Amino acid sequence: MTVDTERLRAALAPLARVALGTWPTPLVPLPRLGEALGLDLWMKRDECSGLAMGGNKARKLEFVLGAAIAEGARTVVTAGPITSNHTMMTAAAARRLGLHCIVVLGGRAPATATGNLSLTHLYGADVHITPMDTADPSTEDLAAAQQLSARLVAESGGYWIPPGATMPSSVPGYAAAVLEVLDQLGGAWPFDEVVVAYGTGSTSAGVYAGLALAGLPATVRAVAVSSRAAMARFESQSPAALVQAAIDLYGWPSALAEGPARCDWVRPPDEPGYGLRTAGSDDALRRVAREEGxxxxxxxTAKAAAALFAMASDGRLRPGARVLFIHTGGLPSTAAASHQETTS
Ligand SMILES: Cc1ncc(COP(=O)(O)O)c(C=O)c1O
Structure with missing residues (x-):
């Protein structure tokens, strides 16, 4: 296997970028879980990414806000569900860079703001709440949120960042994470599989782009955390389609079809909906806490880990496979506060 680290580095080097994160994030083994699952299991700790209590948005926003500032933006407008990590982290990143941030949140305004909503206010964003059932959003509510966002962009002259910062210019964020792992390991890539949560898609697309650009024979397992029906309504794009959009934008070599990298879009048929816990995700959260701390x-991340466990037990991840799990953050929302643990 030839690892083309320099092709990946060269694809990222010319892109506009701002500094938001603390890199590299730790790369740690999960030996007890790995042994129990029959895998060589590692975790990339992007919950330690250093922006607003961590998470995957730090990597994406370095490129998206780099492009926004290069275009002269003074205000950014973005959107997400009321519990959104993305909007909270965008608000924090905007303040670091001296930008104004306007946020559209779908959901129901609580009597008292907690979690990410409270933090989004704290970071000084201008917050607009529009009604929505976030686990099962109706077409009408999604359209109303889009109209409100469009109106705020028009009124403010702000730079539009879609939910999850999922746009071609955020794909380099996780391609840079692949480069970071290669650099951490002295140019080696010892993983057959990368397991990561899929919400709006640019995290998994970025990993796929990074693998493809470096010519790595590994498969991204992009685990959807929303129901299939909801994903159809908000017109989710496959990671491959997003990578193609980034290739078109940057003129990157069309490495996808030719190379050994693969992407498997895992959409569990029994996924109940965004933000709805399952027995499997509760179990995964507890196991990772108890086995590995x-x-x-x-x-x-609990849903992505649940899918990882399921894929290990049904053989989609072969015994002995070398697996990298990406911890994409989300802790401010937060597991510790909302997870009801019994004391028995
Ligand atoms: C903590 C966390 N993990 C994973 C994701 C999924 O990332 P993406 O939207 O790029 O698929 C998100 C956001 O959607 C997130 O906030």
Whole structure:
């Protein structure tokens, strides 16, 4: 296997970027869970990314806000569900860079703001709440949120950042994470599989782009955390389609079809909906805490870990596979506060 680290580095080097995170994030083994699952299991701790209590948005926003500032933006407008990590982290990143941030949140305004909503206010964002059932959003509510966002962009002249910062210019964020792992390991890539939560898609697309650009024979397992029906309504794009959009934007070599990297979009048929915990995700959160002493969040990383466990037991991850799990954050929301643990 030839690892083309320099092609990946060269693809990222010319892109506008601002500094938001603390890199590299730790890369740690999960030996007890790995042994129980029959895997060589590692975790990339992006919950330690250093922006607003950590998470995957730090990597994406370095490139998205880099592009926004290069275009002269003074205000950014973004959107997400009321529990959104993305909008909270965008608010924090905007303040670090001296930008104004306007946020549209779908959901129901609580009597008292907690978690990410409270933090989004704390970081000084201008917050607009529009009604929505976030686990099962109706087409009408999604359209109303889009109209409100469009109106605020028009009125403010702000730079539009879609939910999850999922746009072609955020794909380099997780391609840079692949480069970071390569650099951490002295140019080696010892993983067959990368397991990561899929919400709006640019995290998994970025990993896929990084693997493809470096010519790595590994598969991304992008685990959806929303129901299939909801994903159809908000018109989720596959990671491959997003990577193609980034290739078109940056003129990157069209490495996808030719190379050995693969992407498997895992959409569990029994996924009940965004933000709804399952027996599997509760179990995964508890197992990772008890076996390894790391905290997952219930909305994203616990669901991705649950899928990892399921794929190990049904053979989609072959025995002995070398697996990298990406902890994408989400802790402010937070597992510790909302997870009801029994004391028995
Ligand atoms: C903590 C956390 N993990 C994973 C994701 C999924 O990332 P993406 O939207 O890029 O698929 C998100 C956001 O959507 C998130 O906030």
């Amino acid at each position: 790391y905290l997952l969040d219930p909305t994203y």
